[in-house]
Amino acid sequence: MTKFGFYVAVVGATGAVGTQMIKVLQDRDFPIKQLTLLSSSRSAGKKIQFKEETIVVQEAKPESFEGVDIALFSAGGSVSKQLAHEAVKRGAVVIDNTSAFRMDPDVPLVVPEVNEEDLKNHKGIISNPNCSTIQMVVALEPIRQKYGLNRVIVSTYQAVSGAGAQAVDELYRQTKDVLEGNEVRPEILPVKSDKKHYQIAFNAVPQIDVFQENGFTFEEMKMINETKKIMHLPNLQVSATCVRIPVETGHSESVYFEVEKENVEVTEIKQLLSTSPGVVLQDDTREQLYPLATTAVGQDGVFVGRIRKDLDEDKGFHMWVVSDNLLKGAALNSVQIAESLIKLGLVRK
Amino acid sequence: MTKFGFYVAVVGATGAVGTQMIKVLQDRDFPIKQLTLLSSSRSAGKKIQFKEETIVVQEAKPESFEGVDIALFSAGGSVSKQLAHEAVKRGAVVIDNTSAFRMDPDVPLVVPEVNEEDLKNHKGIISNPNCSTIQMVVALEPIRQKYGLNRVIVSTYQAVSGAGAQAVDELYRQTKDVLEGNEVRPEILPVKSDKKHYQIAFNAVPQIDVFQENGFTFEEMKMINETKKIMHLPNLQVSATCVRIPVETGHSESVYFEVEKENVEVTEIKQLLSTSPGVVLQDDTREQLYPLATTAVGQDGVFVGRIRKDLDEDKGFHMWVVSDNLLKGAALNSVQIAESLIKLGLVRK
Numbered sequence A, B: 001m002t003k004f005g006f007y008v009a010v011v012g013a014t015g016a017v018g019t020q021m022i023k024v025l026q027d028r029d030f031p032i033k034q035l036t037l038l039s040s041s042r043s044a045g046k047k048i049q050f051k052e053e054t055i056v057v058q059e060a061k062p063e064s065f066e067g068v069d070i071a072l073f074s075a076g077g078s079v080s081k082q083l084a085h086e087a088v089k090r091g092a093v094v095i096d097n098t099s100a101f102r103m104d105p106d107v108p109l110v111v112p113e114v115n116e117e118d119l120k121n122h123k124g125i126i127s128n129p130n131c132s133t134i135q136m137v138v139a140l141e142p143i144r145q146k147y148g149l150n151r152v153i154v155s156t157y158q159a160v161s162g163a164g165a166q167a168v169d170e171l172y173r174q175t176k177d178v179l180e181g182n183e184v185r186p187e188i189l190p191v192k193s194d195k196k197h198y199q200i201a202f203n204a205v206p207q208i209d210v211f212q213e214n215g216f217t218f219e220e221m222k223m224i225n226e227t228k229k230i231m232h233l234p235n236l237q238v239s240a241t242c243v244r245i246p247v248e249t250g251h252s253e254s255v256y257f258e259v260e261k262e263n264v265e266v267t268e269i270k271q272l273l274s275t276s277p278g279v280v281l282q283d284d285t286r287e288q289l290y291p292l293a294t295t296a297v298g299q300d301g302v303f304v305g306r307i308r309k310d311l312d313e314d315k316g317f318h319m320w321v322v323s324d325n326l327l328k329g330a331a332l333n334s335v336q337i338a339e340s341l342i343k344l345g346l347v348r349k
Helices: A016-027 A077-089 A112-121 A131-147 A165-180 A218-230 A266-273 A327-343 B016-027 B077-089 B112-121 B131-147 B165-179 B218-230 B266-273 B327-343
Strands: A006-011 A032-039 A047-050 A053-056 A070-073 A093-096 A125-127 A151-157 A237-241 A251-258 A279-281 A302-309 A316-323 B006-011 B032-039 B047-050 B053-056 B070-073 B093-096 B125-127 B149-157 B237-241 B251-259 B279-281 B302-309 B316-323
Touching: A006 A016, A006 A077, A016 A032, A016 A047, A016 A327, A032 A047, A032 A053, A070 A077, A070 A327, A077 A093, A077 A125, A093 A327, A112 A131, A112 A327, A131 A151, A131 A218, A131 A251, A131 A266, A131 A279, A131 A302, A131 A316, A131 A327, A151 A218, A151 B149, A165 B165, A218 A237, A237 B316, A266 A279, A266 A302, A316 A327, A316 B237, B006 B016, B006 B077, B016 B032, B016 B047, B016 B327, B032 B047, B032 B053, B070 B077, B070 B327, B077 B093, B077 B125, B093 B327, B112 B131, B112 B327, B131 B149, B131 B218, B131 B251, B131 B266, B131 B279, B131 B302, B131 B316, B131 B327, B149 B218, B218 B237, B266 B279, B266 B302, B316 B327
Parallel strands: A006 A032, A006 A070, A070 A093, A093 A125, A151 A237, A279 A302, B006 B032, B006 B070, B070 B093, B093 B125, B149 B237, B279 B302
Antiparallel strands: A047 A053, A151 A251, A251 A316, A302 A316, B047 B053, B149 B251, B251 B316, B302 B316
């Protein structure tokens, strides 16, 4: 804790993302005067170490937000819907890592490297985008700025930790069962609340979140709609196929995009991305250098490689984008939003 | 063995695909008078059961093909380059499952459901396409026939068995090492002969085969060039991103395609594919029905699902295509080629 700092609350403090939020707040030396850790009644009472202090996790209630300046929510959409406005009512700025408010026109949806300025319109709640959206827009935004952007087609290779700690347990339990020749009994993935569950170990499951009437999943629609909102491109052609694969942490994405400008060369794009905020270029096919989930995990950056021009379409390019879905995809981006709010003087002090 | 049948040889009989070829020949009751199993000197002497007979594997030599009518090759490109012409010289028809002759204009590249007629132009060697290409063209051909086809963008989720038995061993060894907290030591994947090796367990590796000057891998170029050749569409816009994931068997593909015709509806495409040769439609999002590697393994079909129209492009559609890469992707397609040759009277008898 620092003498001059903010009253910060983390809601969902014992979950996969909450745990990372606490770690990111500590690692970045976020100016905290007091840290309140909140959870469901089930996890209340747990003790979590933060710097030199041991903090007891409390059950999240409306009163928990009295005096809180910044509340980081990551406890599921229903908790956010129930408590975010309570926190705002008490003067807190809410940074919400669920899909509850993302498409609300009154709620800025922010990736600081892309649209930090949107924070200025906040009315108490700011949404943190979906993990798979964040890493893609960080890579696309510098390209949009310099060459324009007409079209995006993405296929994802998403890690299991995006579905929470229970899903990670299931991945390892199933993996062990396959190695030992035991029967695999899927219970959580692809969607815990959905009717059917499928094996994730040694498999690729083309369903993340529930299906919509149009045949796309909600995860795919999140990528489509959130990308348009964050990049301020309502008419951008975006489509997504979202797939879960047996990786613990680190989302990978095969991204095809078309720029507006003609005759853009791959070397220019590499040069541009090598100095773009949040991006780490890993692209040297002679040295077999390209992003991998195993090397991205635990890192802050959005790793981009395998950039190449489409063989038929002059304005079309392909790239491979990898990032830690719990960090830049969730906890880190939320804390970066809080840092931007402070920098822009948008939190009470 | 049958009284009226062919003299058949399998080259690479002890490998991952060779083993499947022998099984497919048996399961489909292929008319065999005598089966010769060939391998490198290292595997010669092994005994393999075929129906009621125990066959001793012999070292493949030019003389091995004396009297052979049909030779199925799957022992790597260098073996095919060395021995395929020797087999042809002795009167055999060679069905080659390596990339050695695929792009040779004198060699038909055949998927029987798509271009069986091309077999009529054979000069002794017929190539079996790359596994990831076969399943995609089986799904695309009925669409091309009915609606025309302008463009394909595919991202693959490829199984480790496509890289051979050693790679499968490596996947399971690494998986065990990760579960037990041991250090992972990659030695085979992504490409055994390449400089660097990366972990495949709990990872997604965007390199299959070696890189070309244009930034695409050889696997990606195979998908691009073979698709054009098989479908007789030299000007088709095709691009591919090929990725290895920790699945033992069963390639999955996220395929975006654009048809020529306007106003095609998803229901029409589903109707069409439900009766297309080689295709099994698995597409009912209300019932969470879609193709999966774990359900496709051991099956003959090309499974297609998640068919949906692009949200912006009337002529654009997305689908998910899964097949057993050792069966339809390799052994089964090779045996089907042999069956087509017999049907068309293109093997000596």
